[in-house]
Amino acid sequence: MDDLTIIEQMHVPEPPPSPQTAAAARRRLLQEAAGARSRRIHRSAPLPRSRRTMVLTAGATACALAVGSWMTYKWETRPLYHPEPLAGQSGPASTFLLTAADAKTRHASDGRLWYVHRVVGETVVAASPYRPGVHYTVQTTLDDYSVTAKSAKDFGVHLPYSNKDSAGVGWNGGEVAVRPVSPADMAAWKADFQPGAQDLSLQQPDEERGPFRGEGAELDFDNADALSLPADPSKLRAWILNYATKFDHRRLNDPDLYLFTGAPIFLVDRVVSDRVRIATYRMLAGLKGVRMITGTDADGRTGKGVAMRQTTGDYGTIEWQLLIDPETGRLTASQGIVVTPGRKNAGLRPGTREFFEIVKKAEWTNAPTKSLVPKSVTDPILEPPTGD
Amino acid sequence: MTGAPSGLSRPARPEPEPEPSDAEVIAASRRNPERFAVLFDRHYTEIHRYVGRRLGTDGADDIAAETFLIAFRRRGTFEPAHSSVRPWLYGIATRLISRHRRDELRRYRAVARMPADDVVESHENSVAAAVTAAGFGLSPVLAGLRHGDRDVLLLVALADLTYPEVAEALGIAYGTVCSRLSRARKHVRAALRAAGHTVEEDDRG
Numbered sequence: 001m002d003d004l005t006i007i008e009q010m011h012v013p014e015p016p017p018s019p020q021t022a023a024a025a026r027r028r029l030l031q032e033a034a035g036a037r038s039r040r041i042h043r044s045a046p047l048p049r050s051r052r053t054m055v056l057t058a059g060a061t062a063c064a065l066a067v068g069s070w071m072t073y074k075w076e077t078r079p080l081y082h083p084e085p086l087a088g089q090s091g092p093a094s095t096f097l098l099t100a101a102d103a104k105t106r107h108a109s110d111g112r113l114w115y116v117h118r119v120v121g122e123t124v125v126a127a128s129p130y131r132p133g134v135h136y137t138v139q140t141t142l143d144d145y146s147v148t149a150k151s152a153k154d155f156g157v158h159l160p161y162s163n164k165d166s167a168g169v170g171w172n173g174g175e176v177a178v179r180p181v182s183p184a185d186m187a188a189w190k191a192d193f194q195p196g197a198q199d200l201s202l203q204q205p206d207e208e209r210g211p212f213r214g215e216g217a218e219l220d221f222d223n224a225d226a227l228s229l230p231a232d233p234s235k236l237r238a239w240i241l242n243y244a245t246k247f248d249h250r251r252l253n254d255p256d257l258y259l260f261t262g263a264p265i266f267l268v269d270r271v272v273s274d275r276v277r278i279a280t281y282r283m284l285a286g287l288k289g290v291r292m293i294t295g296t297d298a299d300g301r302t303g304k305g306v307a308m309r310q311t312t313g314d315y316g317t318i319e320w321q322l323l324i325d326p327e328t329g330r331l332t333a334s335q336g337i338v339v340t341p342g343r344k345n346a347g348l349r350p351g352t353r354e355f356f357e358i359v360k361k362a363e364w365t366n367a368p369t370k371s372l373v374p375k376s377v378t379d380p381i382l383e384p385p386t387g388d
Numbered sequence: 389m390t391g392a393p394s395g396l397s398r399p400a401r402p403e404p405e406p407e408p409s410d411a412e413v414i415a416a417s418r419r420n421p422e423r424f425a426v427l428f429d430r431h432y433t434e435i436h437r438y439v440g441r442r443l444g445t446d447g448a449d450d451i452a453a454e455t456f457l458i459a460f461r462r463r464g465t466f467e468p469a470h471s472s473v474r475p476w477l478y479g480i481a482t483r484l485i486s487r488h489r490r491d492e493l494r495r496y497r498a499v500a501r502m503p504a505d506d507v508v509e510s511h512e513n514s515v516a517a518a519v520t521a522a523g524f525g526l527s528p529v530l531a532g533l534r535h536g537d538r539d540v541l542l543l544v545a546l547a548d549l550t551y552p553e554v555a556e557a558l559g560i561a562y563g564t565v566c567s568r569l570s571r572a573r574k575h576v577r578a579a580l581r582a583a584g585h586t587v588e589e590d591d592r593g
Contacts (some may be wrong), residue, residue, distance in 0.1 A: 003580060033425070
């Protein structure tokens, strides 16, 4: 059996939609269609009387339909957001972010490769593998690395069993680490002989950062887009929001929250120019609802940063924090702190760092690619053949 | 013996009218919006099944319905050059699924924690699938993939889209589809081999 068939079979089909469910969905669609029809009728001209008028009107209608279709297409694909002057926010958070932008400007650099090492983590409630009913709260962490070049040529290494045009690679380092969060959790964990992630049936932490998004698309743009992003803050803002709304074409209810939680993607993850990172800070400085904080990352380091809060039924209220080194303009950590738990994180105490990452390195380099990537990733001998 | 005896002729039956293509239905729905229901009737069950396999029934009920509403509102943007709306609908559904990433990961984690015996008992008709899931430990691997890589992998494996269709669905370059799929399958195959499974070649894509 091939791997795709196994994947297909492991996603067990759920029961088909009930007739009531399908009928309800169809009804919603038809209601929407009926609304569209009534709007069309209201726009229609009254029927002509004479034959000549009918011919003329038919011609005019055909032209109008063609123009109308073209205009509909243009209307449906029009960008919802346009570059406009950023809101002039004042206050400590805005000042701090502009300071970070200036610091990043002073430390701007460039290189052939963008290298990132971060530690991603999540806080979860684990069940004791030995004592029924006993639970403790632990942080799981995993080292995550990536090297991305501006082009396949710059990357310079053909990875085994990968597309020849690959311009980057990511990999994880080692096992998922487990650390109890409080002395009581530590005591309970030790009483179980310090079980690891596998013993506790814990998987690697979720790579996702930012909130459980109720709106907007994922910022999964490719490298070509990343390298052509505008370095003007207001243009960058419009580009991001248009990307977010391109598939359903609905304006976001809270664009500022979307931009705030997506910021680490530009500041750390992706191979964008430092000018874009500087623009990201300036864009953040124009957001409403951002406040200055002093936070502590998962390694226990305290630093300054900015935060926004999000409330959802699933995760209650979470404060999303970006910790930034004001001297270098480097994002050092991002994290989501539980303010009030919701349905899906009900077991976590307020103040828990539910989602987090520590940015160990995010920098341009001209080092040889192979010196950055472990041999297990680049050496085909260390990998079993794939059968391709 | 079947068929008409030789020498006898039957009155010619009128040729049944060919079904309009998806693109034709969309064009017609611009003048007659209710025509869009034809596409719902053609593809709703398939989209529901795809979402259900990723998020479960509750998620599928909501997302499949929302997919068609968005498609209807955005029908003006459908490229008439594409005769089928399947990739387009899968693309919308996948974007909506992306808003429920954590739920999807929780499902994988729940399967990973499930003892093999429980899995088999709870899905009478899916013994092979359950044994596969539990025995080869693929759930953690899929949970650990980058989101974009997993989307491509599942559009190929579950929706049976071709590479160009996946590119169309997600609005990404063909080469990006290839590299994401290649990366995802590398992880999956490594896990299968580690579990002692011999990976056979396939001819999909």
